[in-house]
Amino acid sequence: xxxxxxxxxxxxxxxxxxxxxxxxxxxxxxxxxxxxxxxxxxxxxxxxxxxxxxxxxxxxxxxxxxxxxxxxxxxxxxxxxxxxxxxxxxxxxxxxxxxxxxxxxxxxxxxxxxxxxxxxxxxxxxxxxxxxxxxxxxxxxxxxxxxxxxxxxxxxxxxxxxxxxxxxxxxxxxxxxxxxxxxxxxxxxxxxxxxxxxxxxxxxxxxxxxxxxxxxxxxxxxxxxxxxxxxxxxxxxxxxxxxxxxxxxxxxxxxxxxxxxxxxxxxxxxxxxxxxxxxxxxxxxxxxxxxxxxxxxxxxxxxxxxxxxxxxxxxxxxxxxxxxxxxxxxxxxxxxxxxxxxxxxxxxxxxxxxxxxxxxxxxxxxxxxxxxxxxxxxxxxxxxxxxxxxxxxxxxxxxxxxxxxxxxxxxxxxxxxx
Amino acid sequence: xxxxxxxxxxxxxxxxxxxxxxxxxxxxxxxxxxxxxxxxxxxxxxxxxxxxxxxxxxxxxxxxxxxxxxxxxxxxxxxxxxxxxxxxxxxxxxxxxxxxxxxxxxxxxxxxxxxxxxxxxxxxxxxxxxxxxxxxxxxxxxxxxxxxxxxxxxxxxxxxxxxxxxxxxxxxxxxxxxxxxxxxxxxxxxxxxxxxxxxxxxxxxxxxxxxxxxxxxxxxxxxxxxxxxxxxxxxxxxxxxxxxxxxxxxxxxxxxxxxxxxxxxxxxxxxxxxxxxxxxxxxxxxxxxxxxxxxxxxxxxxxxxxxxxxxxxxxxxxxxxxxxxxxxxxxxxxxxxx
Numbered sequence: 001x002x003x004x005x006x007x008x009x010x011x012x013x014x015x016x017x018x019x020x021x022x023x024x025x026x027x028x029x030x031x032x033x034x035x036x037x038x039x040x041x042x043x044x045x046x047x048x049x050x051x052x053x054x055x056x057x058x059x060x061x062x063x064x065x066x067x068x069x070x071x072x073x074x075x076x077x078x079x080x081x082x083x084x085x086x087x088x089x090x091x092x093x094x095x096x097x098x099x100x101x102x103x104x105x106x107x108x109x110x111x112x113x114x115x116x117x118x119x120x121x122x123x124x125x126x127x128x129x130x131x132x133x134x135x136x137x138x139x140x141x142x143x144x145x146x147x148x149x150x151x152x153x154x155x156x157x158x159x160x161x162x163x164x165x166x167x168x169x170x171x172x173x174x175x176x177x178x179x180x181x182x183x184x185x186x187x188x189x190x191x192x193x194x195x196x197x198x199x200x201x202x203x204x205x206x207x208x209x210x211x212x213x214x215x216x217x218x219x220x221x222x223x224x225x226x227x228x229x230x231x232x233x234x235x236x237x238x239x240x241x242x243x244x245x246x247x248x249x250x251x252x253x254x255x256x257x258x259x260x261x262x263x264x265x266x267x268x269x270x271x272x273x274x275x276x277x278x279x280x281x282x283x284x285x286x287x288x289x290x291x292x293x294x295x296x297x298x299x300x301x302x303x304x305x306x307x308x309x310x311x312x313x314x315x316x317x318x319x320x321x322x323x324x325x326x327x328x329x330x331x332x333x334x335x336x337x338x339x340x341x342x343x344x345x346x347x348x349x350x351x352x353x354x355x356x357x358x359x360x361x362x363x364x365x366x367x368x369x370x371x372x373x374x375x376x377x378x379x380x381x382x383x384x385x386x387x388x389x390x391x392x393x394x395x396x397x398x399x400x401x402x403x404x405x406x407x408x409x410x411x412x413x414x415x416x417x418x
Numbered sequence: 419x420x421x422x423x424x425x426x427x428x429x430x431x432x433x434x435x436x437x438x439x440x441x442x443x444x445x446x447x448x449x450x451x452x453x454x455x456x457x458x459x460x461x462x463x464x465x466x467x468x469x470x471x472x473x474x475x476x477x478x479x480x481x482x483x484x485x486x487x488x489x490x491x492x493x494x495x496x497x498x499x500x501x502x503x504x505x506x507x508x509x510x511x512x513x514x515x516x517x518x519x520x521x522x523x524x525x526x527x528x529x530x531x532x533x534x535x536x537x538x539x540x541x542x543x544x545x546x547x548x549x550x551x552x553x554x555x556x557x558x559x560x561x562x563x564x565x566x567x568x569x570x571x572x573x574x575x576x577x578x579x580x581x582x583x584x585x586x587x588x589x590x591x592x593x594x595x596x597x598x599x600x601x602x603x604x605x606x607x608x609x610x611x612x613x614x615x616x617x618x619x620x621x622x623x624x625x626x627x628x629x630x631x632x633x634x635x636x637x638x639x640x641x642x643x644x645x646x647x648x649x650x651x652x653x654x655x656x657x658x659x660x661x662x663x664x665x666x667x668x669x670x671x672x673x674x675x676x677x678x679x680x681x682x683x684x685x686x687x688x689x690x691x692x693x694x695x696x697x698x699x700x701x702x703x704x705x706x707x708x709x710x711x712x713x714x715x716x717x718x719x720x721x722x723x724x725x726x727x728x729x730x731x732x733x734x735x736x737x738x739x740x741x742x743x744x745x746x747x748x749x750x751x752x753x754x755x756x
Contacts, residue, residue, distance in 0.1 A: 128491070162524040171523045178490065179523035183514045189480050190515070193487020200443065200469050200493065207487070219507070223480030230475055392525045393560050395583045398628065398672035 012251025016323035024331050027305065028052070028259070032059035033066020037284075040291040044270045044298070051261035051271030054305060057280035062341035068284040074348035077339065080121055080279055081349070084113035084336050086361045087137045090146060091310075093365045094153060094167075098314045102377055103153045105167045109134045111309030111327060114279045114335035115210070115240050117141045122286035123208060123236075128194050130178045130187035130209035133168050134240070138210075142175045146365060150372035155384070158375040162392070163384045184215040188224035188237060195235035195293070196227070206293040208236040208286075213260050213303075214245020217253045225267040225301065234293035236286065237269075237301045240276065242308035247321035264301030276306030277335040280342070305332065386412070422618040423610045424595045427569035428458045428534070431576035432496060434622050436466045439494060442580060445472040446481060446498030446534075455500055456536060456595060482508035482533065486516055489529040496580055502537035502589060503549045516585045517560030532579045532586045537565070538646050538693050539725075539739055540593035540603070544732035550645070550694035550725070555587045556670050556703065562627060563670040565589040567648040568598070568615035571668055574625030582627070591645040591693075601650035601741035628672035632681070636661035639687040639752055642678055642704050644668065647691045647723075647740065654745035662749065670700055678704065679711045686717035687752045691745055696724035718755030721748035 015023040035053045038046070057064050072080075091108040098106040109116065116137025120129070131138050139149055151158040153167035160171065171179035178194075181187060191209035198205045211221065216239050228235050239260045243250050253260075264271025270292065274285045282304060289300035309327040311318050343349030376382040390397060390405040397405075422430065435442045444450075444459055450473035453460030463471035474481050478499055485495040499505045505512070512533070520528040539548030556563045562584055566572035572590065579586040593599045597608045598615075610616030633648055638660045641651045644667040655662035663681050667674065682688045688708050690701040701722045708720055723740050731738055 130487075160524060160526075161522060164524065165522050169522070171526060173523070173526040179519060179527055181515060181522075183510060186483065186511060186515050189483025189511070190487035190490065193484030193489075194491045195487070196484060197488040197491035197493045200488075201491075219479050220483060220511075223477050223483055226475055226477060227480050227484050392521045394562070394672075395520070395528070399675065400673065 012249060012256050014249035014251070016326060017321060018319060018323060020323050022323045022326040022329035024329060027331055028054065029331060030054040030056060032056040035066070035068065037067035037288070040288055040295060041297045042270070044265055044268050047270060048265045051265055051273055051303070052259055054273050054275055055281050055285055056275040056278050057284060058278045058338050058342055062338065062345045064280050064342060068281055070280055070284040070287060072280070072283065074343065074346060076121070077279070077343055078348065080117055081336065081339050081343065082357060082361070083117040083137060083141045084279070084339065085358060086364070087113045087117065087140050088336060089358070089361050089365050090136065090140065090149070093369060094150070095314065097369070103167050104378065105314055106153065107133050107168050107313045108310040109136055111334060112240060112242055112276065112306045113137050114282050114339070115238070115276050115304045115306060118279045118282035119208065119238065119286045122283045123290055124205070126176065126205045127290070128176045128178065128191070128205060128207045130191035130194070130207060131180055132187070132210045132212060132215070132240070133180055133182070134212070135210050136168065138177060139170055139172070142172070142177060144170070144172050144175055144177070146368035147372050150369055151375050154372060154375070154377055156372070156376035157382045157384055159384065162388045164389070185211045185218035185220040187211070188220050189227060191237070192224045192227045192233050192235050195233040196231050199231070199234055204294050206234040206236065206290060208238065210238045210240055212245060213239050213241040213243070213250050213255060214248060214253050216260055216263070225263060225269060228299035229267040229269050232296070232298040235299045236289045236293060237299060239301065239303045240306060241303050242306050244308050244312070244322070246312045246316060259303055261301055261303035269299050269301050271301045271303070273303045273305060275332050276304030277332040277338060279335055279339040307332070419617045420620050421611045421616055422569045423597070423616065424566070424569045424572050424590065425456055425458050427573040427618050428576055428590065429460060429462070430618065430620065431573040431580070432459060432462060433465070435577060435580045436462060436470060438622065441492055441494045442496065443470050443472060443488065443493050444496050444498070445474050445485060447474055447476055447500050449473060449498050454498060456592065458498070458534070478504055478506070478508035479511055482511035482516060482531070485531045486511060486519065486529050489531045490519070490527055494530050494580060496532045496534060499533055499535040501547050502535040502551050503546045505535055505551065512555070512561070512587070513558050517558050520584070521560055528583055529585055530583045532576070532588055534576070534588045534590060536592040537589040538591040538593055539730055539735065540599060540646065542732070542735060545729040548730040550692065552587070552589050552670060553694055553698065553700040556700050560585070561671060562586040563589070564627065564668065565591065565645045565670065566668060567591065567594060567645055567666050568613070569610050569618050570615045571625050571631070573618055574623050575627070575668060577622065578624045578627060581624070589645070593646050598649040599646055600653035601739065602653070603736055625668070627669040628674050629669070630674040630677040631666040631668055632677065633664040633666045634662065636663040637685060638662055639689060639749060640665060640681040640685045641689045641691060642667065643691040644670065646693055650740065650742055651691055651745055654742040654749060657742060658746055658749055660749060660753065673707070675707055675711065678707065682708050682712040683715045686715055688716070689721045689723060689745070689748045689752055691723035691740060691748070693725055693740060695727045696722060697727045699724050718752045721752045723748045
């Protein structure tokens, strides 16, 4: 083969790598308030432009404008701000705990807090959530105690997963939050199936699920959209476009040629692209999608345009593949600062109140951690009984697992329990 | 009791469960209006409606993924994968999700999904309609794996699996749908109506998992098998005038170790037979169990009969298929040793 000709293959390029100036000119923006809000019963084919525009409510001055303004009470906005700030402080603390060797692994949601918090607040408690690993805001907004989340990350004696899952793979049956998988996008068709069952049973609950834009490359994404479309399942499918899948720029998930939301109309599903750092806009589009689902108008694919301000996980170092301080150049800003600015503009918040709330939440995080470690850490305190590893493989333990449990016990007693 | 072939027996099981339990739904490609390419769900959509017997897109990963979600929301889906050869697009949802949901959520969530899928060869199906991939699934923690060999068991086992709160992969040896097949394609087909296991109770009954069936008692040698090979083994033993004890495992996971070992301790000789390929096949697990539990009772090395380790070839079906000659050779070897 002759290799001296220039390759005609197109290779998506990240706009800025280390040593280069951050460049977000590729992000297609709409002005706040500029995008029309169609009726919730509009047919997917008639609202294709929603999947290409960007729904925004908060303008640069922090004022809420346009038809998507959800007109929430100030008290609700304050609750949203509180959940987002708590999510961030919890993340900070758990990141430091991982660096201190207290937990094995952690994943932060820095910069993406509005996605989980606003979306959860726009849904009902009976709606079933199928999160990814970067949706801790859902857990917090659903009121799961921090101690429970921390004990899971510690794999300690109060771990809801009985020591079987990596940190952050939470679940809550009573909170209607499904068990998180480490395999990407698998929750998407599961959410559709859950929603199909709700429809079959004649219940008005809906399901919502979240994946990253990188994971939208998986077949499960396409299965989910197809089944959701075929059966018009009451489901909200969310693609959190935080621009990066570890080191891989969103262009490699196919984001260069067309928005992720635009996959929806391709399947006959309403697609809507929203400023993921705008609490009000995220709330409004989720409320719109939920009403569609509940009234039988079908599923919605939401692309939440945001930025992964932190590393992928504690095992990752973005300095090796991203421009330095790139998040400071992100055109959609920070979700907490923007909602704070909006509330201050309304006269419903102040810097002093913000500082007081931050201090109160910091104390909550600290006392929660102190309580969590009393149930054990990886190195100290009580440990889960290793027998637990054989339980819940099946509802009843079959003979071969009983034998293996006996072998493990014998092995442990011979080695003095080490 | 009524005469039923295996398809009719499976249909009866699903009919009874749809009637008995409103949470049961059937889903899969062609299962609804048409009643399935093998007719296993014939008439069920007419009887129970489109919301309980659901036609799906051709997307096995989507079928399994949505079935999981449905089961988490209180339904009890029976999903058909049209051929076991087509199950692989659903593999990640089966292995990483279905099998582990109870475990990873510490029992808070569980997924009572039954996946029915026709398997095995002998039908001129070539390499995409003849595979026996059960060993791929027996290797996965958290899955039950079942393969009936006759109409009576098929119905009772399927009802058990649908009622089971754990996920089950239910393999149906399609060469046995219409009658017991002894591995000789030259002989006229034998219908289930002439076989005692083709007499099936029309009502509700169950056949338990983890309980092998001693199809024929014998003292000379134990043949441990399942699916189509049950009849091949019976014919091969008869051709050698051997009093072979033929064990039909029925359920591979969980496995009935007691019945296997009691028999081998009695006969001292053991042949393991399956249609699936040999290398890393489920037979290796059986061999290992027998070796560990019955080593001092063995009079001869254990023999293994299986499909060759090639893809399933269209033109060489009967050279590939582990027929009576291959089983007979193993039986002779195990009888002649020591």
